[in-house]
Amino acid sequence: MSAPAGRQVPLTWGARLGRDGQARFRLWAPGLDALALEHDGRQAAMRRHADGWFEGVAEGAAPGQTYRFVLPDGRAVPDPAARAQADDVHGPSVLVDPGAYRWRNAGWRGRPWREAVLYEAHVGTATQAGTFAALGERLAGLADLGVTALELMPVAQFAGRRGWGYDGVLPYAPHPAYGTPDELKALVDAAHDHGLMVLLDVVYNHFGPEGNHIAAYAPDFFHPERHTPWGAAIAYERRPVRDFFVDNALYWLEEFQFDGLRFDAIDHIVDDLSERELMVEIAERVRADLPGRHIHLTTEDNRNITRLHERGPGGAVRWFTAEWNDDFHNVAHRLATGETDGYYADFAEAPWRKLARVLAEGFAYQGEPSPHGGGRPRGAPSGHLPPEAFVDFLQNHDQIGNRALGERLTTLVAPEHLALWQALLVLSPHIPLLFMGEEYGETRPFLFFTDFAGALADAVREGRRREFAGFAAFAGHTDTIPDPNAPATFARSRLDAARRDSAAGRQAAARLKRLLALRRAHVVPLLAGGAGGTGCVRAVAEGAVAVDWTLSGRRLALRVNFSDAPCALPPADGGTVYAAPDEAAAALARDGVLPPRAIVVAERPT
Incomplete structure (x- = not known):
């Protein structure tokens, strides 16, 4: 059975490519009396409606063809809702077939929010190549670490090749320095292969x-x-x-x-x-x-x-x-x-x-x-x-x-x-x-x-x-x-x-992997009820805090002491979820004293 095709969202703005070789174009331009469509090197007038919308139709349209809108003064501008650009933000837009990509994970329905561990990434600097495809090669490692959601900084096209993405001007077009629309879809598909959600900054x-x-x-x-x-x-x-x-x-x-x-x-x-x-x-x-x-x-x-x-x-x-x-x-x-x-x-x-x-x-x-x-x-x-x-x-x-x-x-x-x-x-x-x-x-x-x-x-x-x-x-x-x-x-x-693969980098990642495993086993199940008003400040001292949460019939207690001296805090009784620098900290925390530079998390029934 072949993989299902992608869905084309019926946009109010922009171009819609039909299966019959016809493409329809819409632009809201209330400041103009006339507008022309330039498609694949040919130019034709667009029809103006009373509400400021212009519409045009082109025959013989196909994915990859370019188009742009020509103003009465001769200035040619891209489609602000273009799904892709031929080059920079000033150049022609490109017709895209949203159904061309075949999804492997069309039945993916996501994961509950309580399971979210977000990993924010900038596509251009997350890898040496700075592309959607290169980032896809890191997904298995992130999933193994315990990350459950990749969060991308904005990918909508902005001027030039380098940028954070928050100065985008073409909100529908993936930035071409990172890859094509289908390559972005492949990144999302690959993330779903690994059980990772993907969120996008807009x-x-x-x-x-x-x-x-x-x-x-x-x-x-x-x-x-x-x-x-x-x-x-x-x-x-x-x-x-x-x-x-x-x-x-x-x-x-x-x-x-x-x-x-x-x-x-x-x-x-x-x-x-x-x-x-x-x-x-x-x-x-x-x-x-x-x-x-x-x-x-x-x-x-x-x-x-x-x-x-x-x-x-x-x-x-x-x-x-x-x-x-x-x-x-x-x-x-x-x-x-x-x-x-x-x-x-x-x-x-x-x-x-x-x-x-x-x-x-x-x-x-x-x-x-x-x-x-x-x-x-x-x-x-x-x-x-x-x-x-x-x-x-x-x-x-x-x-x-x-x-x-x-x-x-x-x-x-x-x-x-x-x-x-x-x-x-x-x-x-x-x-x-x-x-x-x-x-x-x-x-x-x-x-x-x-x-x-x-x-x-x-x-x-x-x-x-x-x-x-x-x-x-x-x-x-x-x-x-x-x-x-x-x-x-x-x-x-x-x-x-090199830092990631160094002994220090591997040690840091191993410590985080353990923490994320403990979160998955002990914290995430407590969030299933979705209740609010669960937190309670038990004590505050210079350099230390004690906080409890009542979640799904359990009490989660956190005690942390950043200071260089022991600190008296309300006991953290119950089963130890995590203790650092060692298990002795948990025993002391149960007695109401937390050692210097220590943290204890414990859980028990309410």
Whole structure:
């Protein structure tokens, strides 16, 4: 029996290739009175409708043929909903047959969220080749380690060959430097072979600074009087604009069989002019259109809101599955490094108490005034949500790459302390996320890199230097900050295979593999009930915290002491799940004293 063909999502925008050799094209261009379609070297006028949509039909269409739209002034622009590009973001788009790829795992339905152990990867630097195919060769090792979900940084096409992906301008087209659409599907298929889910990071809050041509024919796509950190705000309340993003979410989940999406910086998706906000509509469409699959939608949002993540009857996810928990990262980083600059200022005071609250209730800031935010209240009560509504991490692309020198924690924190933090991350009932290389203690930086030219490259370089000019470490010598546009900056950010294969790398990976096995055996089963309000802070001391969770009729107790002296904490009674540096720590913890630099996790019936 042949493998089933892929499904073609009926997009509101863009090109639809039929089996009869006919292709249909749609572009919303309310700013124009006329528009032409250039297909395979031939040009023809498109029909304009009263609502600003232009439509055109081409005969003799086939996959691989190029097309673009020609404006009245002669300017030719790509399809903003192109499934592929012939070359760069300014060139012609390519007709793609979404049904050409034959899926081996068409019956894959995903995995429950409670089983998620996320591994965030940048396709371009995760391997030496920097391609979808090369990343596929690492999947077996990740699955063996205990990772259950690969999370890709954005792959939508951006200007140049090198970049993080957050400056994409063609949200439907996989970046050609990484591979073709079918090669991305093959990566997802291969991940499913190994039992791995795959999530994709999508950016709906802005377009990049080069290659976005939409304003030339659809100025109504934007609000010029409103601004985001990256330019004019998007007019989400307009139906064609709204469909552009709703369709995009469904496109990745259906045509590419992704298991979920991570929505970048949704605090900058301002949709106060709509009856129903865009994020809610996307979630409802996904839940309605894709029944029977485990689809996981996560958000990044520094407001610490909870309304999008509320659970329904029996703990069922209504809209969004989980929130990236910056509070966990920020307080952990503050405690691990001592840094209090920037957003770490919110954790300068009472950091151990904030850590305990994060573990027990999700967010540290639940409406309290934020020093970094000028004293404005930040957050909402979060303790009622289940632990798996929070994605915790010690490192990710932002918190490494947005440092001037891109240092990882392996170069900032003593190994024995970092081992404690990793155990705490993995064995808490929150969902853990690892950043690529973290599993073996990568020491190479992950830097901010781009591939712009001319004035834009100069602006990015100088902007980066201005950003850190106020930091004491760079006073008078900001020229030491790596140039984002230099190829060497990108090359330095590639993972080091030699480090991964070294004795130290293998030892670090073995330690993490054991922790993930313990999580799978002892923590994941407790999350099946989906209950909230499970955490309780038992004690806080300088350098130590004690937190308990009541989950599925069991009590999970975590005791950790980062200090150099023994610490009296409430007993961690029950069966020992994990103890470090040795089993003696567990015996002492049961007696109410935790040794220096130790962690104990225990479990017992309630």
